[in-house]
Amino acid sequence: MPAASGASSATMNTRNSFSSSWLGSSPSRQSPVRQSPQRNALRSSRGSLLSDSYESPTRKLQLEFTNILSHSDREFHKKLDQDAAERARLHEEQLARAAREHQRVLEDATREMERIKLEDENERLRKAAVQETELQRLKEQKMREQAEAQQRQLEAKLREEQVAREATEKQRRIQEAAERAKAQKEQEEAARRAKEEQERRAREAAAAPPPPVAKPPPAQALATPSAPAVAAPIPTSAPSTSLAPSADIVEVHKKYLTLHRSMKQFRKQFLAAHKHPTDPLKNIIGEARRNMNKRMGQITVDIEDSKKTIKSIRAECFDVAISAGGPMIDVRPYLISHQITNDADAQYPELLLYLWIMFEKYLVKQWSHEASKEDGRIITQLSLIAASLYLDTKYMSKGTVTMTDTLLAKLHRVCPMLFGIRGNTKTDRAGLGLDKVQPNEADHNAYLQRMFGVGAGYAALTHRKFAQKPPAIPISEYWRAVVLICNTPAEALYPAHFMTLQGLLRDNVRKFLATYGVAAKAVLRRATFDLPNRVPEPRAGVKEERQGLHAAASLVRVLPDVWQAKDNINIR
Known part of the structure; x- marks a missing residue:
């Protein structure tokens, strides 16, 4: 061990140093243990002489000094051994610390390796999830693109079929016109020959002049029936070419526009009067308006869902308006088709009037939104809800007067061609x-989509009937709307007329025929054949508006084919 080596070295140095210091000294200064072998041999050969020297005081001192040196040498070696042992202990402790540090580093390295492996595994799983998500997205995108491609193919096929039908219809009309022209020419030729023959016979017989020819009766405008059992005949001649409507129609329209402005002013004043945070009606107004807007957007084709929605609108909006109290208002300025003479009967809750105005706003908006769908079932459900609310005696003025005039005022503003x-x-x-x-x-x-939705909603509202209750808006008003559009001169027509007419007719033909029978079929022929045919064919250089008019007229022209294919209804 290093300690032993160090001890031996120290011992050798000590011995050498003592030997060298004692070589030139007297025998009394030298230690017996430090003498060389030659001197020991000399001492043994001189035994008798040396034995005497041991007995001398000087020899005793040498022995004592030698003992002291030996003791010092032992102590020195002992200290060297202790130092070597201490260094060995420290060395062992350093080795132990090094071993512990090595073990700690090894454990840290092991944990780091495990952490890195876990991170690698998590990264692998994340990449696998991302890859799976991307594959799913690509799959969905591919399916969506395929569906869109199929939809485009279907639309292209439908357009081709429509173009083919239009071409066939156009060719048929051309042939019919040619046949009519030919028949008219033959009739004129026959009449001319008959007239010549008659004149010849008259000259020969010197008879009296021929009797006068009776003029045909003037064409009558389409009449609006007051009841389904009484239907006016539908003329085949063209309507009047006057652009301006009749005076009574304009007068009624002005009244409803004035009512619409009054409703708008009332709505602003009502909100301003209750906008203060401490007003007891402020939160009720906001909650009722938000619930109404939300419920109107939740209408589906499911009848049970519609019943739940009606209950929710009643409970969360209209019933709240009645139970909340609040100020009253004279409702007579907001009525046109009804009269109330008693001041007490004319008192109506302001909050309920405000909710009617908001309901009509949301109703027209939802009609417009649902107009883009292929069928009008949701529009029908919306109109069912509206009719149910308007006919509820709880929400009428004194239980007898409905608030449909506010809805008509809204319709006069957004869709005046209905009237x-x-x-x-x-x-x-x-x-x-x-x-x-x-x-x-x-x-x-x-705008055109909104006109279609308003027409469809108005038609569904007029056709909605309840047991032992009159309709909210009479079906005769539906007849009037269709006839008024049909009587519009060609130069006053624009695309909204045909979009509104399509909304009125598309999904209500069966009920219309069930109500008016043959007279309804005559009106439908007038609306789908005569009116579109009055629109001239598009030509190069014609304004874009006229081009859009022809496209809108085509949508009405194909309705008989749709009814024939879908409902097996033939109006020809």
């Missing part, structure tokens, strides 16, 4: 409900 209003789309846009339509294709298409 026979005509005009120039360039100079009278406000009067035709076009003042908020921007001159761009997207806004114009949204």
Whole structure:
């Protein structure tokens, strides 16, 4: 061990140092243990002489000094051994610490390796999940693209079929016109020959002049029936070419527009009066309005869902308006078709009137939104809910007068062609409900879609009947709307007329025929054949508006084919 080596070295140095210091000294200064072998041999050969020297005091001192040196040497070696042992102990401790540090480093390295392996595994799983998600997305995208491609193919096929039908119909009309012209020419030729023959015979016989020919009776405009059992005949001649509607139609329209402005002013004043945070009606108004908007957007084709929605609108909106109290208002300025003479009967809750105005706003908006769907079942459900609310005696004025005039005022504003209003789309846009339509294709298409939705909603509302209750709006008003559009001169027509007419007719033909029978079939022929045929064919250089008019007329022209294919209804 290093300690032993160190001890031996120290011993050797000590011995060498003592030997060298004693070589030139006297015998009395030398230690017996430090003498060389030659001197020991000399001492043994001189035994007798040396024995005497041991007995001398000097020899004793040498012995004592030698003992002291030996003791010092032992102590020195002992200390060297202790130092070597201490260094060995420290060395062992350092080795132990090094071993512990090595073990700690090994454990840390092991944990780090496990952590790295776990991270690698997590990263692998994450990449696998991302890859799976991407594969799923690509699969869904591919399926969506395939569905869109199939939809485009179907639409292209439908367009081709429509074009083919239009071409066939056009060819049929051309042939019929040619046949009519030929028949008319033959009749004229026969009449001419008969007249010549008659004149010849008259000259020969010197008879009296021929009797006068009776003029045909003038064409009568389409009549609006007051009851389903009484239906006016439908003339085949063209309507009057006057652009302006009759005076009574304009007068009624002005009254409803005035009512609409009053409703708008009332709504603003009502909200301003209850906007303060401490007002007891402020939170009730906001909650009722939000619930109404939310429920109107939850209507589906499921009848049970519609019943739940009606209950929710009643409980969360209209019943709350009745139970909340609040100020009352004279309702007579908001009625046109009904009269109330008693002041007490004319008192109506302001909150309930406000909710009717908001309901009509949301109803028209939802009609417009659902107009993009292929069928009108949701629009029908919306109209069912509206009719149910309007006919509920709890929400009438004194249980007898409905609030449908507020809805009609809204419709007079957004869709005046329902009520026979005509005009120039360039100079009278406000009067035709076009003042908020921007001159761009997207806004114009949204407007046409809204007109279709309003027509469909109005038709469903007039056809909705309940047991032992009159309809909210009589079906005779539906007849009137269709006839007024049919009587519109060709020069006053614009695309909204045909979009509204399509909404009125598309999903209500069966009920209309069931109500009016043959007279209804005559009106339908007038609406789907005569009216579209009055629109001239598009030509190069014609304004874009006229091109859109022809496209809108085509949508009405194909309705008989749709009814024939879908419901087996033939109106020809």
